[in-house]
Amino acid sequence: MNKQTPLIQIKNLDLHFGAFHALKNVSVDFHAGELVGLVGDNGAGKTTLIRVLCGIHTPSAGEVYFDGTRVKTFHPKLAIDQGIETIQQSVGLCDNLSIARNFYLGREPVKRFCGLPLLDFAKMREMSGRVIRQFGLRENVSVDDEVERLSGGERQSVKIGRAVEFKNRVVIMDEPTNHLSVREREHVNELALQLRDQGLLVIYITHDIFQVHRLADRIVIMENGEKIEDASTETMSAEALEEVIRQGGRIVEKRDAV
Amino acid sequence: MLKSEIKRLVRRHTEIGILVISLCLVLLFTLTSEGRWANAYNIGTILQVTATLGLMTLGVALVIGTGEIDISVGSTFGIGALIYLWFAVRIDPVFAALLATGAGALIGAFNGILITRTKTPSLIITLGSLMIFRGLAIALTDGFSFSVPYKERDGLSYSVLGGTEFLGINTGFYWLVAGLAVLLIALKMTPWGNRLLAVGGSAASAHSRGVRVERIKLSAFVVCGVLAAFAGTLEASKLGFADGSMGRLMELQAIAACVLGGCVLAGGRISLPGAVLGAFVLSSVQSYLVVTGVRPQWFILLLGLIVVFAALGDRTLRRWSLKN
Structure with a gap:
């Protein structure tokens, strides 16, 4: 286990949405250079x-530390500025914008003209096209086409390409292989390992414990808003972890009692 | 091959529909009015009306681009006109215009802050401010009108602010062209424009990419307020007087012009040239009814029909362009 200061440290985190208690006293550490599977x-x-x-989301209670400094204000802009890139399932792309515009949304490259910040279209087109085509964008689709026209896999390619392109410290992948073909899935998994080997923290969220067990250094299992297991993949097999999920954490409770 | 190129063109340029409608109407009005519609004087009048309505429409289009709506622009127009006339007589027209547009910015900020802070639908908030500022305009004028005598309106400042013509066209029209050019660059070529359309397309996705959604919406409301008040300034400078009802129902025309111009009310897809063309079409229709002796009351009915058919036509065209 990595003994350095965690890159992300979460302490006693609670989150309420009205009466719904979404996260309950969650504490977990994430280190640079590890690939963590978040399963449940x-x-x-x-x-x-x-x-x-x-x-x-801003937590209702608890503390989050990034690189040893407590995070006091929560906003995607601040997270992105710190190098936290997230590939999410349901959000992240605006259907009405072109691929290139989506790729750089929120961090658009500009060229100054008489002091005015004008979009650097040449860079936007060239870079986004080059990166996304590696992840399965069809040759007959232009980066000037709207995202609305893309297939599920191609939409995912844009998000993954974006996560790879910018110099990030943390890449969070939420079900990154959904909608992808077998070959594209392998490509994404290889990429997750490459990012980990480059020293990034990779958090990989999935339902598929067997898939992520092959990749991850550590598995964190959640159930009903609580962390119920945090184990190294060297010490626990995929079958044992699957049993934890199936039992809803009861195995862990018994083990801890003993 | 040609068909797919046309589809791509239609997908990328929502204003194509209104361009075709405009050309057809110009042709129709020219052929059926025996020279009463297509003459230099009448076209000049249409362009003057297009200038004020068009400036207001540009602001409304930006707000629609963020997925919100501003129906208070008619009242902002009226307040802008009254403030301009009041101070133009007493101090200076340029200073008065600055004050009027400043008031428009404040009204826009009032709308934007309430909408973004309280998460109340923009339709409700701007309906409220439509009535608040209309009430204020009526109360300020107290049944009378503010005016500047004709002989006092001969300075350069009055002329530049829509008070006269240049090359046969009211100077207000040049403000519209300049406003369109500036906003088009801002919308298409700057990070602000990219983020504005992103907010309208999917506020949640824009937020997840670090876009300050509330700030973008607020900025659109402020620009909208400024443009509506400035349009009121140009109209007041042209007419030389304004009363409490000035700009009444113009908000509906501005929204109609946006819909005609290919702006999708759900947000994210707008065309500023299309919106201006929409304003031109409405001004042209109004003028056609006048020169052919049709009672002006029919204008509202016709306006409604045009909006419904334009919206349906635009929807059909877009579906066709997205089909593989």
């Missing part, structure tokens, strides 16, 4: 947890 059933709180990390 639907409604377990995986996506909600990463939405706190990428600044979309």
Whole structure:
């Protein structure tokens, strides 16, 4: 286990949406250079947890530290500025904008003309096209075409390309292989490992414990808004972890009692 | 091959529909009015009306681009006209115009702050401000009108601010062209424009990419207020007087012009040249009814029909362009 200061440290995190208690006293550390699988059933709180990390939700209680400094204000802009890039399932792309415009949304390259910040279209087209085509964008689709026209896999390619292109420290992948072909899926998994090997923290969210067990250094399992397991993949097999999910954490409770 | 190129063109340029409608109407009006519609004087009048309505429409289009709506622009127009006339007589027309547009910015900020802070639908808030500022305009004028005598309106400042013509066209029209050019650059070529359309397309996705959604919406409301008040200034400078009802129902024309011009009310897809063409079409229709002796009351009915058919036509065209 990595003994350095965690890149992200979450302490006793709680999040309420009205009467609904979405995250319950969650504490977990994430280190640079590791690939962590975040696993759990639907409604377990995986996506909600990463939405706190990428600044979309502000926690009701608890503390989040990034690189040793406590995060006091939560906003996606601040998270992106710190190098936290998230590939989310349902959000991240605006159908009405072109691929190139989506790719750079929020961090558009500009050229100054008489002091005015004008979009650097040449760079936007060239870079976005080059990066996204590696991840399966059809040759007959122009980066000037609207995202509305893309297939599910191509939409995912834009998000993944964006995560790779910018110099990030953390890449959070929320079900990144959904809608992808077998070959594209392998490509994404290889990429996750490459990013980890480059020293980035990769958090990989999935339902598929067997898939992520092959990749991850550590698996964190969530259930009903709580963390119920945090184990190294070297010490626990995929079958044992699957049993934890199936039992809803009861195995862990018994083990801890013993 | 040609068909797919046309589809791509239609997808990228929502104003194509209104361009075709405009050309057809110009042809129709020219052929059926025996020279009463297509003459230099009448076209000049149409362009003057297009200038004020068009400036207001540009602002409304930006707000629609963010997925919101501003129906208070008619009242902002009236307030702008009254403030301009009041101070133009007493101090200076340029200073008065600055004050009027400043008031428009404040009204826009009032709308924008309430909408973004309270998350109340923009239709409700701007309906409220439509009535608040109309009430204020009526109260300020107290049944009378503000005016500047004709002989006092001969300075350069009055002329530049829509008070006279240049090359046969009211100077207000040049403000519209300049406003369109500036906003087109801002919308298509700057990060602000990219983010504005993103907010309208999917506020949640824009937010997740770090876009300050509230700030973008607020900025659109402020620009909208400024343009509506400035349009009121130009109209007041042209007419030389204004009363409490000035700009009444213009908000509906501005929204209709946006719909005609290919702006999608759900947000994210707008065309500024299309919106201006929409304003031109409405001004042309109004003028056609006048020169052919049709009672002006029919204008509202016709306006409604045009908006419904334009919206349906635009929807059909877009679906066709998206079909593979």
